[in-house]
Amino acid sequence: MGMPPPESGYAFPGLENLKSDIYPTISASSNPALRQPDKVVLITGAGRGCGRAMALQYVHAGVAAIFLVARTASQLDEVESSIKSINSSTRVYKHSVDVTSEDAVSSLASTVKEKEGGRLDILINNAGGGDPWTLITETTPKDYWSTFEVNVKGPYLFLHAFLPLLLETAEKYKIGTNVINVASIGAVSVRPTASSYMISKLAVQRLAEFVNAEYGDKGVVAVGIHPGGIETELSKDVPALKGLLNDTVDLPGGFVVWLTATPRTWLAGRYVSATWDVEKLESMKDEIVSGDKLKVKMVV
Ligand SMILES: NC(=O)c1ccc[n+]([C@@H]2O[C@H](COP(=O)([O-])OP(=O)(O)OC[C@H]3O[C@@H](n4cnc5c(N)ncnc54)[C@H](OP(=O)(O)O)[C@@H]3O)[C@@H](O)[C@H]2O)c1
Structure with a gap:
């Protein structure tokens, strides 16, 4: 399998600056600058894989409360036990919700508002899915569309329901709040x-850019991320990904904690990959901002 093409951004900071596992700068257990006490975090798809790892890294960062959302209740129970074994005082709320259900997402927003006194600092649209990879004519329309439902409709419903709370929190506490849409390197690839999968991920990446365009000046920092190539329930049986799943779930876990630790407004509306060394990325800040890089654009 060859290296992804330059426009995928795979090697944006240079091949020597790619990471495949969590490292001290993005690990809240070793970097006190990542501590985020008082914050309230909501993560969809938090029952396993990347979402579970993100939740655990936020516990290391000392957040006050975490809302875990996924359909499988037993997996949420397991994540709660793991959280409690790291820090028994973190407030944990589990919600077996299908992210594609408008009613369920809207009623969840009322619950979150009530439980944590109207505070939500970080929304991570991480739940995702896919149908079997095959040529368009070989796909099953119902399954093809369900990929869009979980990957695009889900994040849209969460933004529709939770942006008001993120805006209120930003206003009330005079801090930046965060939206992280988990896209994929597939968002910027044509395979x-x-x-x-790839078109739906492109859409959710652009959705983050729209959140920035519409709410960036009101205190919400929205980014789309590639979490890395990781062997999970979602990816493990995709033959085309064989040999490409060499990153750990802790890499995106630490990366999102780093993203939200301080207001990284210079990354707002952009695509960032958890595989990029964050110190190198920060050293490229001027180039990224002045060149308006890391956005999806047409070459003309
Ligand atoms: N793994 C990779 O290499 C890779 C690469 C690029 C991007 N991503 C993205 O990373 C994100 C996390 O994926 P993962 O690899 O960690 O996969 P995973 O281990 O299979 O986790 C997916 C999570 O999403 C939840 N989910 C799926 N459909 C849902 C629905 N309709 N309602 C609520 N929750 C739902 C699942 O829980 P339930 O099934 O219990 O609901 C599970 O908790 C996805 O957006 C994926 O596209 C992954």
């Missing part, structure tokens, strides 16, 4: 057989 035959992967159209539903």
Whole structure:
């Protein structure tokens, strides 16, 4: 398998600056600058894989409360026990919710508001799914569309329901709040057989850019991320990804904690990869901002 093309951004900070596992700068257990006490975090798809790892890293960062959302209740129970074994005082709320259900997401927003006194600092739209990778004519329409439902409709519903709370929190506490849409390197790639997954990820990446365009001046910092190539329930049986899943779940876990530790407004509306060394990325800040880089644009 060759290296992804330059426009995928795979090697944006240079091949020597790619990471595949958590490292001290993004690890809240070793870097006190990442501590985020008082914050309230909501993570979708938090029952396993990347979402579970993100939740645990936020516990290391000392957040006050975490809302865990996914359909499988037993997996949420397991994540709660793991959280409690790290820090028994973190407030944990578990919600078995299908992210594609408008009613369920809207009622969850009322619950979150009530439980944590109207505070939400960080929304991570991480839940994702896919149908079998195959040529368009070989796909099953219902399954093809369900990929869009979980990958695009879900994040949209959460933004629709939770942006008011993120805006209120930003206003009330005079701090930046965060939206992280988990996209994929697939958002910026065209690989035959992967159209539903990659197009839906492109849409959720652009959705982060729209959140920034519409609410960036009101205190919400929105980014789209690639979490890395990680062997999870979602990816493990995709033959085309064989040999490409070499990163750990803790890499995006630490990366999102780093992203939200201080207001990184210079990254707002952009695509960032958890595989990029964050110190190198920060050293490229001027180039990124002045060149308006890391956005999806047409070459003309
Ligand atoms: N793994 C990779 O290499 C990779 C690469 C690029 C991007 N990503 C993205 O990273 C994110 C996390 O994926 P992962 O690899 O960690 O996969 P995973 O281990 O399979 O986790 C997916 C999570 O999403 C939840 N979920 C799926 N459909 C849902 C729905 N309709 N309602 C509520 N929750 C739902 C799942 O829980 P339930 O099934 O219990 O609901 C699970 O907790 C996804 O957005 C994925 O596209 C992953």
